[in-house]
Amino acid sequence: MVPVNQVLIVEDLPDVSDWLHEQVSTILQPQQIQRASNLAEAVTCIEQHRHDLALIDLGLPDGSGVTLVRPFKERNPGARCIITTIFDDAEHLFGSLRAGADGYLLKDDTESAFANQLSGILDGRPPLSASIARRLLEQFHPLEGEQEVSLTRREREMLTLIAKGLSIRHAAEKLGISHHTAAGYMKGVYEKLQVNTRAEATLKAIHLGLVNPV
Missing domain, CATH: 3.40.50.2300 (Response regulator)
Known part of the structure; x- marks a missing residue:
């Protein structure tokens, strides 16, 4: 970092x-x-x-x-x-x-x-x-009857890295994909999780168990 x-x-x-x-x-x-x-x-x-x-x-x-x-x-x-x-x-x-x-x-x-x-x-x-x-x-606990969000493997990998503080460019380098492709994955993550900022995405990552808040 x-x-x-x-x-x-x-x-x-x-x-x-x-x-x-x-x-x-x-x-x-x-x-x-x-x-x-x-x-x-x-x-x-x-x-x-x-x-x-x-x-x-x-x-x-x-x-x-x-x-x-x-x-x-x-x-x-x-x-x-x-x-x-x-x-x-x-x-x-x-x-x-x-x-x-x-x-x-x-x-x-x-x-x-x-x-x-x-x-x-x-x-x-x-x-x-x-x-x-x-x-x-x-x-962020889902309401009763609410459908759980389903992320692809790449989307989960991107969310994990972004939540840990990496930029999209650095996350792309770590995953061995292009910046454009990584940005596309994050766009999908933001749309599925209905968030607009990195902080909100981090909180969702905590809820999904991808990042430890402690």
Whole structure:
């Protein structure tokens, strides 16, 4: 996986920002960590610098951090954008995922659990707090009488690799197929699973047992 060299932390509480900085420094060992305490500062950082990873709080003084997800992803293709928050309700969770967030970590998890999830970014594990993963699994349990989704072998292979953090191009190389063919498989996966983002596809992969959320 691509090393995490440039990190952006968006957090308004100084002590929490310091704690996140310490966690990131220890676990990911990036070359540089930038910090912003509100939306305005974060927008400036996003516009002026490139990043491999962003940890974004939702409850900022001048608005919701979720509004930063799309501009960050557009400015930094392939980078991870992870929400770090205390909100564990479905509205904040699914709103963040629909905006394009690649993960959702709860700051009130135990320090060891949070650190484990953060370190998993380098290993390609889905960056989801365990309680959030369980909540999402509940949402994806099929209703009584609902037909299970059937994926082909190649579609399952692609979904597994994408959920582990590989790009479509890298997944194609690993499977020994063309990028065009791989993109076609993923289009089929998205249509069958009725998802629109990598994060939602990852959650479906967890539900199907292709990826371990822990």
